[in-house]
Structures are given as C-alpha cells and as structure tokens.
Amino acid sequence: MVATLIRLKKDLTFNGFNQSVWHILGTIFAGLYGLGMVGMVFSLQVMEGAADVADPEFVRTASVLMGSAVFLLWLIIPVFISGADAAMNPRQFITYGIPRRGLILGLAVTGLISIGAVLTLIWLIGQVLHWRWDLAAAATSLLTLPLLLITFSLVSQAVTTSISAWLSGRRSRDFLAVLALSLMVMLYPIMVGLQSAFASLSDAIPAVVDFLAYTPLGAGAALPADAAAGAWGAMLLRLGVLLATVVLAVVVIRAGLVKITEQPTVQSSSGSKQASGLGLLGxxxxxxxxxxxxxxxxxxxxxxxxxxxxxxxxxxxxxxxxxxxxxxxxxxxxxxxxxxxxxxxxxxxxxxxxxxxxxxxxxxxxxxxxxxxxxxxxxxxxxxxxxxxxxxxxxxxxxxxxxxxxxxxxxxxxxxxxxxxxxxxxxxxxxxxxxxxxxxxxxxxxxxxxxxxxxxxxxxxxxxxxxxxxxxxxxxxxxxxxxxxxxxxxxxxxxxxxxxxxxxxxxxxxxxxxxxxxxxxxxxxx
Incomplete structure (x- = not known):
C-alpha cells in the first residue's frame, strides 16, 4: 500500500506539469529560488564547519536557529494550503478502505516527495558538514538525518489531517488562512517585541537557543552539539523530546483519520437562518x-x-x-x-x-x-x-x-x-x-x-x-x-x-x- 501511494504521488506530481506552461515556469522559478536560498545556507555551513575556523557555540546557535526555522516551515505551510484540493489530503482516501497503519506510513513517506523535502535534505547534508570538525557530532548529524526528515513529514501531515478532520468547515479554514496572513504582516512587530524583551539582540539569542533546544523545534538540531560536548544526558533528553514528537504526530494523525472515516459530521439544517430582504441589492x-x-x-x-x-x-x-x-x-x-x-x-x-x-x-x-x-x-x-x-x-x-x-x-x-x-x-x-x-x-x-x-x-x-x-x-x-x-x-x-x-x-x-x-x-x- 505504501508503494502504491508513493507511485500515486509521483504520477500526480509529474502530471501536474502537463497542465500549463505557466505551471512549469512557476515551479522552476520557485525551485530555483528555494535552491538559491538553501545553497547560500549550505555554503555557510561548509565554510563554518572547517576545523580551523569552527566556533562550537556559534555552530550550535546557527544549527538550532536554522533547525527551528525549518521545523516551523513544515508546521505552518499546511495552514497556507489547507483550502486547496490537495491530492494527498486524507479525505481523498475515505472510500478506498485503506488500512489505517498503511495510510499513515504512506502519507508520511509521500510527504517527502516534494521540492521542500529536497531542499530540507540539502540543508541536513549541510548540517553534517557543519559539524565535520567533530567526529561524534558529524556521526550524530548523519544518523539523525532520516529521523528528522520523517519527523518533519509526520508533523506536517498531522497539521493537514487535523485541519481536514476538525477544521474542515469553511469558516475554520478561512480563519486559519487569515490568521496566517496577519502573522506574516505582523512578523516585524513581533520580532521587535521579542527583541525589546531583552537588553539587546546578542543577549536574547543564547537564551532563545537554550529554550528552543529543549522544544520539538530545535531538539533535533541540538543533538550534534551535545555529542560534541559529551553531554550525553542532555542528548538523551532531547532525543526523547524528538521521539515524543513523532509519537504525538502519529497519534494526532490516527485520531484525525478516525474522525474522518468513522465519525463524519452530520450537518443539520434545522438551525439554518432564513434569508429575508434583498440585502445590499436593496x-x-x-x-x-x-x-x-x-x-x-x-x-x-x-x-x-x-x-x-x-x-x-x-x-x-x-x-x-x-x-x-x-x-x-x-x-x-x-x-x-x-x-x-x-x-x-x-x-x-x-x-x-x-x-x-x-x-x-x-x-x-x-x-x-x-x-x-x-x-x-x-x-x-x-x-x-x-x-x-x-x-x-x-x-x-x-x-x-x-x-x-x-x-x-x-x-x-x-x-x-x-x-x-x-x-x-x-x-x-x-x-x-x-x-x-x-x-x-x-x-x-x-x-x-x-x-x-x-x-x-x-x-x-x-x-x-x-x-x-x-x-x-x-x-x-x-x-x-x-x-x-x-x-x-x-x-x-x-x-x-x-x-x-x-x-x-x-x-x-x-x-x-x-x-x-x-x-x-x-x-x-x-
């Protein structure tokens, strides 16, 4: 079943390019833009990871902040596309009787068939090179690479499934989209408010990094730093946070699939409002x-x-x-x-x-x-x-x-x-x-x-x-x-x-x- 879903996602992805030349050009432009941004980050990771210039604290700070940003992107992007007719939306598979376990695994794997997943993989490879000055840290980055990829995909799918299961109404989707749009515009005031909460930005960064490193956002990116410092207790704790995030995402996806397939919402028309008058036409x-x-x-x-x-x-x-x-x-x-x-x-x-x-x-x-x-x-x-x-x-x-x-x-x-x-x-x-x-x-x-x-x-x-x-x-x-x-x-x-x-x-x-x-x-x- 997982292989079938993978082939389906592949076919749908490539068939999308047959729609119009504009779609091809837009996808190429978006891919090149994303590749350019990730390429610059990758270059910085390679340069800062050289043994003769590597600063352990700076590398840790950069890794945690970038890891948190990548996690947030995987978390909030489903909110932006929640109103779309997504081919891999769980509701599309209600009538096919797919076993729940196979559907969860298939959706998680197919989530990795995207431009975003490719760009994330490039960044993760850059993480390995970022920590190459320390053998234990580089090995930890390499071993946790697939775990982080599947974590990102599961969290993204958990958000998609939750929206489809509990926020599938038009008003809920619109509220989420407008909220996301407002947060985008208000990003600068939010950052200014966070900055003013500290004496200066340089004072804020270490505290923010230490906090993020114990949350699902930055726990995975902080694991190599613990390996480099020999902080095995902190490393186990962060690994537990990461695994708990995976388990929680799976639980949310499963509960959402149960809601979608076994507990459909019945709309009642008894409480509907009766329209009167011509409204603005009058x-x-x-x-x-x-x-x-x-x-x-x-x-x-x-x-x-x-x-x-x-x-x-x-x-x-x-x-x-x-x-x-x-x-x-x-x-x-x-x-x-x-x-x-x-x-x-x-x-x-x-x-x-x-x-x-x-x-x-x-x-x-x-x-x-x-x-x-x-x-x-x-x-x-x-x-x-x-x-x-x-x-x-x-x-x-x-x-x-x-x-x-x-x-x-x-x-x-x-x-x-x-x-x-x-x-x-x-x-x-x-x-x-x-x-x-x-x-x-x-x-x-x-x-x-x-x-x-x-x-x-x-x-x-x-x-x-x-x-x-x-x-x-x-x-x-x-x-x-x-x-x-x-x-x-x-x-x-x-x-x-x-x-x-x-x-x-x-x-x-x-x-x-x-x-x-x-x-x-x-x-x-x-």
Missing part, C-alpha cells in the same frame, strides 16, 4: 451597475479571498506605528495613505478570475461592459475611498502643514483611483488561476505561479510608470517647498486618477464585451 441603485456593485460589496464583506485584503490593512497600520515608535520617522506614517490606496486599487485586478463559474451570470443576463467595470469599481470605492482619505489625513494633520496635507491626501486618492482604473483594464484583459470560491485567501491553485507573477509584475511596473508625474512633482516640492506646488500636486493627482478611472472603465468595457466567451472559458478552467 441599498444600491436599481441599475445594472448598481446590481454589480451590490454583489461586489457582498464579496468584500463575506468572501475571505477579498476579506484577506481588509485584514491586512489594519495590520499595515500597526506595522507602521511600530516602525514609527522604533525609528521616530514620520514618513512611515505619512506613507500609509498612498500604500493603502495602491493596495486597495490593486485588489480588484483579479475580480473576474475570482468570479469563477459565477461569471456566467454576467454573460447570460447581458450586463454591459461599462456596467460590469463601473459596478465593481463602485463596490471598492464605497469603503476604499474613505479608508484611504482617513489613512492619509490623520498622519498629515499630525506632522505636516495644511498645504502638505492637501498634497498627501490628493496623492493618496490619486493613487487609489489610478490603481483602480488600471485594475479595471487588467482584470478584463488578463486572468490567472486564483483560489476558488470556498477556498482560503492564501491557497495557491496548481499552475498559477508563473502567470500570476508575470501579470502582477506587469501591473506593478505599469502602476509605477503611471505614478511618474506625482513622483516628479514630489521631488520639486521637496526641493522648492512652494505651497502652490502642493496644491498642484494634490489636485492634479486626483484629476489624473479620475481620468485614468474613466479610461480604464472605457477600455476595460471594450475588452470585456469583445472577449466574454473566452473570459468565461478561462476562469471556468482555472
């Missing part, structure tokens, strides 16, 4: 563009693929506040308005892709291109415009003169409108695979990486090109300090943004009406 004008705006606004409120952007915005504000209090640089807060404006304007660059099969509603109902483009734009500006103005106005009033306040608010609104106008055209012209309805905001569909990067890079460069007039005026404003130039910058940015919105809606409408069938085929295939 609050927008009774026109085609009003109906589209109401549906787009509903997406922003209830669809976490859009809501993930709204969660990031407060996190960006917190990040800016932390950076300001740390550096006392007012520009960090003054940049909030333009950054939020661009983020919101860019957010609708994949609105048709997000529709998936629901895009058929626009085709069959005969919605015009102008109504479609304008409705989606209004659905964004209803809340995006006040949020952008507020993010620009508050810091500007606190730190700048009235003239500069006008310029900053105008530039922020102009960036929002310019990015929105560009998105109105881009989303009708270029589509790419996005998370399907019901998936989490961090899910990356197969075959999306290459085309996604190309489209996003193109839009970023186009947006920067459109911002050149503002950048030139900001330069002259900083040099001359003329109050009249601030008004020109503020008012000019808004007028230019309004013009780009008009142009984006018009051109996007033409593209939309000319290629409706092709757009529907593309988003349905994705």
């Amino acid at each position: 609050r927008f004008p009774a026109t085609p563009w009003g109906a589209v705006a109401a549906r787009a606004s509903t997406y922003w409120l209830k669809d976490t693929r859009y809501g993930g952007t709204l969660v990031v915005l407060p996190a960006l504000v917190v990040l800016a506040l932390v950076m300001y209090f740390q550096t006392d640089a007012a520009w960090v807060l003054l940049a909030l308005g333009p950054v939020l404006g661009f983020t919101l304007g860019y957010a609708i660059s994949a609105d048709i892709s997000y529709d998936h099969s629901a895009f058929a509603l626009h085709i069959t109902s005969g919605v015009s291109g102008t109504a479609d483009r304008l409705g989606r734009l209004v659905g964004l500006l209803v809340f995006g415009l006040p949020a952008t103005v507020l993010a620009a106005l508050v810091p500007a009033v606190m730190f700048t003169t009235p003239g500069t306040t006008v310029a900053l608010v105008g530039v922020s609104v102009g960036v929002l409108l310019s990015a929105s106008g560009l998105s109105c055209l881009i989303s009708a012209r270029f589509t790419y695979p996005v998370p399907k309805p019901g998936d989490g905001p961090l899910t990356q569909p197969s075959g999306s990486t290459g085309r996604l990067m190309i489209v996003q890079l193109g839009m970023m460069l186009s947006a920067l090109a459109l911002m050149l007039p503002e950048l030139i005026l900001v330069f002259f404003l900083l040099v001359s300090g003329g109050a009249w130039l601030a008004w020109v910058l503020g008012v000019g940015s808004v007028l230019k943004g309004a013009g780009l919105v008009w142009l984006g809606v018009r051109l996007g409408a033409r593209v939309y009406e000319r290629s409706q069938p092709e757009l529907f085929q593309q988003v349905s295939r994705y």
